[in-house]
Amino acid sequence: MIRLENVNKYFGDLHVLKDVNLEVGEGEKLVIIGPSGSGKSTTVRCMNFLEEPSSGHVFIDGRELTAKNKTKMIRENMSMVFQQFNLYPHMTVLRNLTLAPMKLHHKTKAEAEELAYHYLDVVGLRDKAHVYPTTLSGGQQQRIAIARALCAQTKIILFDEPTSALDPETIQEVLDVMIRLAKENITMVVVTHEMGFARQVADRIVFMADGQIIEEGEPEHFFQNPENERVKQFLGKIIR
Amino acid sequence: MTEMFSAAAWRKVWTYRLTFLLGLWNTVRTAFLGLLLSVALGVIFGLMATSGKKSLKRISRVYVELIQNTPLLLQMCFVYYAFAFSGHSLSIIFTGVLALGVYHGAYMAEVIRAGIEAIPKGQFEAAHSQGFGYVSTMSEIILPQSIKIILPPMVNQVVNLIKNTSCLYIIGGADLISLTYSFVTGATTGGAYAPAYLVSGLLFFIICFPLSTLATVWETALKKRERAAVPKDDTERMVEEA
Numbered sequence: 001m002i003r004l005e006n007v008n009k010y011f012g013d014l015h016v017l018k019d020v021n022l023e024v025g026e027g028e029k030l031v032i033i034g035p036s037g038s039g040k041s042t043t044v045r046c047m048n049f050l051e052e053p054s055s056g057h058v059f060i061d062g063r064e065l066t067a068k069n070k071t072k073m074i075r076e077n078m079s080m081v082f083q084q085f086n087l088y089p090h091m092t093v094l095r096n097l098t099l100a101p102m103k104l105h106h107k108t109k110a111e112a113e114e115l116a117y118h119y120l121d122v123v124g125l126r127d128k129a130h131v132y133p134t135t136l137s138g139g140q141q142q143r144i145a146i147a148r149a150l151c152a153q154t155k156i157i158l159f160d161e162p163t164s165a166l167d168p169e170t171i172q173e174v175l176d177v178m179i180r181l182a183k184e185n186i187t188m189v190v191v192t193h194e195m196g197f198a199r200q201v202a203d204r205i206v207f208m209a210d211g212q213i214i215e216e217g218e219p220e221h222f223f224q225n226p227e228n229e230r231v232k233q234f235l236g237k238i239i240r
Numbered sequence: 241m242t243e244m245f246s247a248a249a250w251r252k253v254w255t256y257r258l259t260f261l262l263g264l265w266n267t268v269r270t271a272f273l274g275l276l277l278s279v280a281l282g283v284i285f286g287l288m289a290t291s292g293k294k295s296l297k298r299i300s301r302v303y304v305e306l307i308q309n310t311p312l313l314l315q316m317c318f319v320y321y322a323f324a325f326s327g328h329s330l331s332i333i334f335t336g337v338l339a340l341g342v343y344h345g346a347y348m349a350e351v352i353r354a355g356i357e358a359i360p361k362g363q364f365e366a367a368h369s370q371g372f373g374y375v376s377t378m379s380e381i382i383l384p385q386s387i388k389i390i391l392p393p394m395v396n397q398v399v400n401l402i403k404n405t406s407c408l409y410i411i412g413g414a415d416l417i418s419l420t421y422s423f424v425t426g427a428t429t430g431g432a433y434a435p436a437y438l439v440s441g442l443l444f445f446i447i448c449f450p451l452s453t454l455a456t457v458w459e460t461a462l463k464k465r466e467r468a469a470v471p472k473d474d475t476e477r478m479v480e481e482a
């Protein structure tokens with residue numbers, strides 16, 4: 001579904017991604033973990049060309065993603081959930097959800113709203129349809145952001161640390177939504193520090209350090225007997 | 241200053257009231273057309289400045305710096321005489337529209353650039369992640385948020401633009417200031433300095449003051465609208481949390 005082939009990314013002189021190769025299958029739930037600054041965000045952002053790789057290739061569903069076709073490819077194949085939610089503050093929740101379906105996916109207002117209410121139900125926030133996002137708690141905003149991503153009805157959703165900006169007491173409500181989502185046949189790529197979630201949901205976990213994938217495997221393998229010393233250290237620190 | 245209290249001087253101004261109204265009309269239509277041009281240029285160059293394309297950014301920068309660092313009077317003379325000497329004499333009004341539009345366009349471009357740059361990067365990223373292209377990102381997501389930031393300084397520019405029609409005086413314009421000046425120095429009409437300038441100033445104020453007031457009101461209304469749709473229980477919850 002998503003394939004990164006020898007992806008390198010430089011920010012000026014800084015070599016942030018070093019020859020990353022990664023394949024995500026259809027419907028797969030891939031979790032990316034690793035220390036801060038290791039290139040997790042950059043990896044995910046290369047998947048939808050929020051960052052263009054300095055070299056290498058990105059394939060979505062077998063077709064190469066390019067600067068030229070990115071808008072169309074993204075529209076048809078993927079959405080993203082951000083750490084900071086990035087809801088549109090000048091629109092109501094409902095409008096946040098119907099904007100892309102109406103402007104980009106040629107849905108009528110009625111169709112788009114039906115879709116929006118459906119996904120508001122999925123995230124349990126139907127009653128917030130006519131509210132402006134900034135009046136909601138962080139957890140609620142992130143659930144709305146997930147609903148917005150779902151409204152595009154794409155096969156892929158990317159998550160970049162969706163719970164890292166949340167108050168501890170609202171993290172679980174977002175994770176619960178994501179756990180429910182994981183039961184669907186959606187391809188999910190999730191950068192997170194929530195090891196419980198990773199364990200429960202991931203088909204595969206990828207560990208990044210210094211711009212490289214240094215270990216990957218199924219959650220069982222990962223948490224029980226990681227091979228790499230850095231992975232052991234990291235897990236030791238994060239799971240007390 | 242004695243003529244200030246002289247009934248004769250005031251009567252003279254009243255007699256020639258059409259002169260002032262004509263000046264006002266010329267000022268208003270020059271300013272209006274100049275405004276259209278300046279907004280068009282401001283949007284184009286403001287978008288270029290925020291396009292992320294180096295070459296476009298540079299062109300926009302050169303325009304803004306050239307215009308902002310030379311006097312409007314000079315630009316106006318330049319436009320007028322450059323065209324006059326090339327054999328394509330421009331009407332005064334057209335010169336005014338062109339010079340004022342180009343001059344204030346540079347300031348509008350800066351206002352629009354600042355308004356766009358004030359929007360968090362995450363908004364552009366969210367739009368990108370949904371598959372919005374440049375035009376729809378700008379028109380649906382960025383500019384509706386920028387407008388609140390852009391509006392007040394933009395109206396200041398409009399007010400400045402109206403006042404700057406006075407520069408038409410240098411090329412023999414027929415705007416309010418130019419006509420006021422001819423009036424007070426005219427052989428048959430001269431003398432009534434203070435009343436004439438008071439009236440002229442009042443006319444400017446009558447046009448400019450409502451504009452700035454309108455902008456303030458508009459800005460407040462736009463800000464308020466974002467909170468308008470909050471149900472009561474939500475507001476209460478937020479208050480409790482705070």
Ligand SMILES: Nc1ncnc2c1ncn2[C@@H]1O[C@H](COP(=O)(O)OP(=O)(O)O)[C@@H](O)[C@H]1O
Binds near residue numbers: 011034035036041
């Ligand atoms: N836009 C950018 N410009 C310059 N450096 C960046 C940029 N984005 C990320 N980096 C750098 O790239 C490295 C990897 O960043 P990131 O992918 O965000 O790591 P992670 O998500 O794993 O914390 C970091 O050293 C970070 O400072």
Ligand SMILES: [Mg+2]
Binds near residue numbers: 042161
């Ligand atoms: Mg990150």
